[in-house]
Amino acid sequence: MARTVKGPDARRERWKGHREQRRAEFVESTIAVVAKKGPDVGMEDVAAEAGVSKPVLYRHFTDKSDLYLAVGQRATELLMDRMGPALAADGPIRARIERIVDAYLSVIEENPNLYRFVVKGSFVDRPVEKDVVAEDKNLIATALARILGDYLRAFDMDSGGAEPWAHALVGMVQNAGDWWLDRQTMSRENLSDYLATIIWHAIDGLLRSAGVQADPAKPLTPLRLVD
Amino acid sequence: MARTVKGPDARRERWKGHREQRRAEFVESTIAVVAKKGPDVGMEDVAAEAGVSKPVLYRHFTDKSDLYLAVGQRATELLMDRMGPALAADGPIRARIERIVDAYLSVIEENPNLYRFVVKGSFVDRPVEKDVVAEDKNLIATALARILGDYLRAFDMDSGGAEPWAHALVGMVQNAGDWWLDRQTMSRENLSDYLATIIWHAIDGLLRSAGVQADPAKPLTPLRLVD
DNA sequence: CGGTAAGTGTTACTTGAGGTAACGGTTACT
DNA sequence: AGTAACCGTTACCTCAAGTAACACTTACCG
Numbered sequence: 001m002a003r004t005v006k007g008p009d010a011r012r013e014r015w016k017g018h019r020e021q022r023r024a025e026f027v028e029s030t031i032a033v034v035a036k037k038g039p040d041v042g043m044e045d046v047a048a049e050a051g052v053s054k055p056v057l058y059r060h061f062t063d064k065s066d067l068y069l070a071v072g073q074r075a076t077e078l079l080m081d082r083m084g085p086a087l088a089a090d091g092p093i094r095a096r097i098e099r100i101v102d103a104y105l106s107v108i109e110e111n112p113n114l115y116r117f118v119v120k121g122s123f124v125d126r127p128v129e130k131d132v133v134a135e136d137k138n139l140i141a142t143a144l145a146r147i148l149g150d151y152l153r154a155f156d157m158d159s160g161g162a163e164p165w166a167h168a169l170v171g172m173v174q175n176a177g178d179w180w181l182d183r184q185t186m187s188r189e190n191l192s193d194y195l196a197t198i199i200w201h202a203i204d205g206l207l208r209s210a211g212v213q214a215d216p217a218k219p220l221t222p223l224r225l226v227d
Numbered sequence: 228m229a230r231t232v233k234g235p236d237a238r239r240e241r242w243k244g245h246r247e248q249r250r251a252e253f254v255e256s257t258i259a260v261v262a263k264k265g266p267d268v269g270m271e272d273v274a275a276e277a278g279v280s281k282p283v284l285y286r287h288f289t290d291k292s293d294l295y296l297a298v299g300q301r302a303t304e305l306l307m308d309r310m311g312p313a314l315a316a317d318g319p320i321r322a323r324i325e326r327i328v329d330a331y332l333s334v335i336e337e338n339p340n341l342y343r344f345v346v347k348g349s350f351v352d353r354p355v356e357k358d359v360v361a362e363d364k365n366l367i368a369t370a371l372a373r374i375l376g377d378y379l380r381a382f383d384m385d386s387g388g389a390e391p392w393a394h395a396l397v398g399m400v401q402n403a404g405d406w407w408l409d410r411q412t413m414s415r416e417n418l419s420d421y422l423a424t425i426i427w428h429a430i431d432g433l434l435r436s437a438g439v440q441a442d443p444a445k446p447l448t449p450l451r452l453v454d
Numbered sequence: 455c456g457g458t459a460a461g462t463g464t465t466a467c468t469t470g471a472g473g474t475a476a477c478g479g480t481t482a483c484t
Numbered sequence: 485a486g487t488a489a490c491c492g493t494t495a496c497c498t499c500a501a502g503t504a505a506c507a508c509t510t511a512c513c514g
Contacts, residue, residue: 009483009484009487009488010482010483010484011481011482011483011484011487011488011489012483012488012489013483014481014482014483014488014489014490015488015489015490018489018490019489019490022490042470042471042472043471043472043473044471044472052491052492053492053493053494054472054473054474055473055474055475055492055493055494056491056492058472058473058474059490059491063472063473064471064472064473119350120350123346123347123350134405134409137402137406138406141406160413160417160421161421161424161425163406163412164403164406164407164413164418164421164422165421165424165425167402167403167405167406167407168399168400168402168403168422168425168426169399169425170402171398171399171400171401171402171403171405172395172396172398172399172402173395173398174398174402175364175394175395175397175398175399175401175402176391176392176394176395176398178361178394178398179364179365179368179390179391179394180391180394182361185390186387186391190387191391194387194388194391194392195391195395197388197392197433197436198388198392198395198396198429198432198433199395199429200432201428201429201431201432201433201435201436202425202426202428202429202432204428204432205425205427205428205429205431205432206424206425206428208428209424209428236458236459236512236513237459237511237512237513238458238459238460238510238511238512238513239459239460239512240512241459241460241461241510241511241512242459242460242461245460245461246460246461249461269499269500269501270500270501270502271500271501279462279463280463280464280465281501281502281503282463282464282465282502282503282504283462283463285501285502285503286461286462290501290502291500291501291502
């Protein structure tokens with residue numbers, strides 16, 4: 001008799017969630033071996049770190065590009081875990097900027113090899129919409145652009161610059177962070193302070209041209225960086 | 228009798244400068260094929276574009292990394308040819324900033340594939356001191372840092388931020404340029420204007436905190452961006 | 455005019471990393 | 485015993501970077 005009235009096949013249920021967990025384990029193995037050996041690790045290195053052979057790896061990832069993507073997504077989680085509280089916190093605008101910047105710098109400082117691996121992964125040959133680095137920058141820039149745009153529109157100013165300004169601000173932190181990662185001629189605390197200073201001046205200048213005179217020692221209401 | 232009184236061997240003199248010229252020709256071939264086929268071209272593509280076989284190419288370049296370096300240096304020449312006049316020109320500070328930014332954006336707009344090829348070349352496995360993109364950014368940032376530092380010191384201010392601020396400003400233009408290159412939702416003229424605006428505000432804010440109230444419609448004396 | 459310097463040409467080949475074929479094994483369920 | 489979904493392995497393929505090894509060309513030298 002056909003078993004159509006029974007539940008799902010338990011042999012199938014047995015493995016529920018297993019593939020996702022396995023994939024996550026391989027991503028962690030990749031992060032571990034990248035930390036150890038640098039951003040140029042190969043699939044053989046990742047497999048060895050995970051204690052499997054390459055065919056096993058390829059059962060869970062389409063190709064190396066797919067692994068880059070998965071690692072990039074995990075790196076984004078780690079970054080947002082750190083930056084999220086700083087983004088959500090309220091307080092004096094300048095201090096908030098400094099905390100956000102510092103959160104980012106602390107992440108790239110703790111695992112510079114992972115940062116470089118992820119950035120390198122942006123150049124692997126594949127559709128640009130799967131570029132995690134570009135996606136992350138866009139995410140942050142879009143949130144910034146929304147806030148800047150809201151402010152500018154509130155004062156009947158041209159908000160056309162909100163988006164490029166947001167991308168410019170993201171570029172400030174990333175490029176200064178890259179330079180600092182290579183040189184480390186100053187402490188992270190100092191760099192965060194300097195970057196917060198110039199970012200604040202940039203934003204302050206834009207607001208002043210909109211007729212707003214903001215106090216850096218106070219919260220900027222209703223400026224919100226999180227949804 | 229020994230030929231020590233004669234000039235150098237003409238068989239040798241015949242080829243004087245030839246290798247440098249040949250190498251330059253291969254660099255131009257690379258730029259041409261990259262413009263046509265995109266940043267992922269291989270050595271076979273470059274050789275075919277130059278009308279030679281791969282061994283000939285490898286007589287002039289140590290490896291692909293060496294080709295990346297040579298192309299990056301050529302791209303830097305092209306960039307400086309365009310930016311040099313803008314950097315050297317005097318005039319109202321804000322307008323100067325806009326011309327410099329526009330010069331840069333015009334270069335990456337004219338040959339985006341070359342730009343991507345050069346940036347991708349930064350990730351080829353080799354010593355970081357041969358990274359032309361990092362070198363170019365450092366060159367510009369160092370010139371900026373010198374000027375900012377000079378100004379800050381003239382007013383007894385802490386100039387420790389000059390270098391990170393310079394790298395931050397470079398990052399502004401580069402990241403906004405990358406975003407614009409991918410999207411192109413606005414004209415280059417508009418983007419240059421927006422970027423000049425936020426850069427001016429950032430610099431103005433730094434100067435104000437040093438007690439300087441600069442007029443964007445006037446030259447900033449003795450601010451010089453060229454040696 | 456043969457020898458030489460410094461170039462050129464070519465095909466066949468090597469190397470190594472990404473990726474896969476093809477097999478057998480394990481465990482729990484039906 | 486058959487099956488689902490995982491696991492293991494080695495040998496192998498593919499392809500782009502890079503090279504070995506040969507012959508040829510042109511202009512100069514003695």
